[in-house]
Amino acid sequence: MVRPVSNAGPAAHADTGAVDASTRWPVLLFLLSSLGWLLVATVLALITSLKSHTPDFLAGEAWLTYGRVSAAGLNALVYGWSSNAALAVTFWLMARLSRAPLRFGGVLVVAGGFWNLGLTLGVIGILAGDSTAAPWLEMPAYATPLLFVAYALVAVWAVVTFRYRRLAQVYVSQWYLLAALFCFPWIYSIAQVMVVFDPARGVVQSLVNWWYVNNLIALWFMPVGLAAAYYFIPKVLGKPIHSYYLSALGFWSLLIFGSWTGPDHLIGGPVPAWVISAGIAASVMMLIPVAVTAVNLHLTMLGSFRALRVSPTLRFVVVGGVNFTLVSLVGTAMSVRSVSEITHFTHFSEAHVLQGMYGFFAMVMFGAFYYLLPRLLLKEWPSAVLIRVHFWAAVLGSTLYWLALSIGGWIQGQEMNAATVPFLEVVQHTLPWLFAGSVAWIILAIGHLAFVINVVWMLLAQRPAGATVPTLFPNPPAMQGVSGP
Amino acid sequence: MITMAWLVPSVTVGLGLALGGIAVGAWWRAAGHGWAREFGHGATSIFDEHEPLGVMTDRFPSQTVRRARDPERPPAAGRVGD
Secondary structure, three states, X not given: OOOOOOOOOHHHOOOHHHHHHHOHHHHHHHHHHHHHHHHHHHHHHHHHHHHHHOOOOOOOOHHHOHHHHHHHHHHHHHHHHHHHHHHHHHHHHHHHHHOOOOOOHHHHHHHHHHHHHHHHHHHHHHHOOOOOOOOOOOXXXXXXXXXXXXXXXXXXXXXXXXXXXXXXXXXXXXXHHHHHHHHHHHHHHHHHHHHHHOOOOOHHHHHHHHHHXXXXXXXXXXXXXXXXXXXXXXXXXOOOOOOHHHHHHHXXXXXXXXXXXXHHHXXXXXXXXXXXXXXXXXXXXXXXXXXHHHHHHHHHHOOOHHHHHOOHHHHHXXXXXXXXXXXXXXXXXXXXXXXXXXXXXXXXXXXXXXXHHHHHHHHHHHHHHHHHHHHHHOOOOOOHHHHHHHHHHHXXXXXXXXXXXXXXXXXXXXXXXXXXXXXXXXXXXXXXXXXXXXHHHHHHHHHHHHHHHHHHHXXXXXXXXXXOOOOOOOOHHHHHHHOOO | OOOHHHHHHHXXXXXXXXXXXXXXXXXXXXXXXXXXXXXXXXHHOOOOOOOOOOOOOOOXXXXXXXXXXXXXXXXXXXXXXX
16 A cells, blocks of 8 residues: 655644645635636626627627627636636645645735736726737736736745745646746746737737747646646545656646647748748647646546546546547647648637636636635535536536537638638528527526535535534545545 | 857757756756655655545535534435435
């Protein structure tokens, strides 16, 4: 039997409960902020989707025009929900993996204030018409300095936390988190300078823009999502990752190849051919980290799939992991020139983006929240029914959206390439699929409401008197039979 | 004769070789100090005496909330998940 490794005696490690308690206020701030932005993004995305097939919907107001609402919804989803969630999970995981109470929590609270203030200014600015029109960088220039201030505070905290960790061993999740914390300010600052503040000339601007979008996913969201998956799957099951060596291979191959795949978004554009070819080659090489991670996590789960019936965290994280594999394979396929001829500039790309940001990243974050909130608040989730509603709505809604817009986008791409098909006819053929996309967003909204209601109910519920540990496991021996060999 | 046309590729290749050599050297030294033998132990570093190996640490909420309010009520038999 493998025993847990400890590099020091029990007295040198802070009690797990003490570590969780130290993270309470900073993590709660970012977590609750992320939920607020999730609701905002859901409303804006639903309006965007409705407008795509019913252009007269809310057509009277300038701030609700398609261009403004879609950009505001994307930024609320990416920087509001996803980045707040990423930071909340990062803070909790870094403290847990360092086996030391979170220090300087006040710094993180201030950072949270700056981050969300900057975001609010940015989203309002987009709706007011001040968008930069650069994809994924639409927030006006007056809002982003606040995000830089917030991130500078987070960066200082991260360095101090890692420096004063009490466990010499650095777990795989920490590699991913440290890489993400290092890469995000680097890519964001370069993109802001070269696209927004002092735009580069001509095609270089597009290259930098799509380099940034690709790296935001490959070097910020993907590492944080994988860090959470590598922690929560073994932690919930009570068994270690199948191959620690494979996890190292997955990490380094992601870092080496992930940042090069941006140019494949510009296939067919006035960009040097060698740049496009390098992007396509890197996209194909990304099969290595994807396959390695998928095999490692699947083999960890092997023999323990019954645990999916019992654990909400495992359900969300495993579904997120499956979507990680699928979206990466689709992304590699889309980078091939013959496929890109059909999928480029179609709804297929939108489906791919949502599958990545929601089907993978959001699902993993939901799973993480279901695990860490009871440990922060020392209360149990009030309603299993609401958890099940959230899970099935998230799975059904994201799958429906992905399928509907992928099929609609494929049809759209093939017909646009046929010179004999009038453009109006192409639009009419995509309408039913866009309508299905709106239905998908309504289903997702139901799931999000169920989750938020459960969180608020939990916050308002009374903590059991004298509670010092989560109330989840009054009878832990009943759980042991499910974990497998 | 060294010209500007050769300078940039020379410096780039030279730097690449130097950095790659340093990386390989660092790996070699770490392996010589037993890093590879102890590397796999990191997989179990997330477990401790509070959350040990072999014990699941998450489940759907079941009767815990009701039992906490009414300790006289016996736990109901039934499923804890779907």
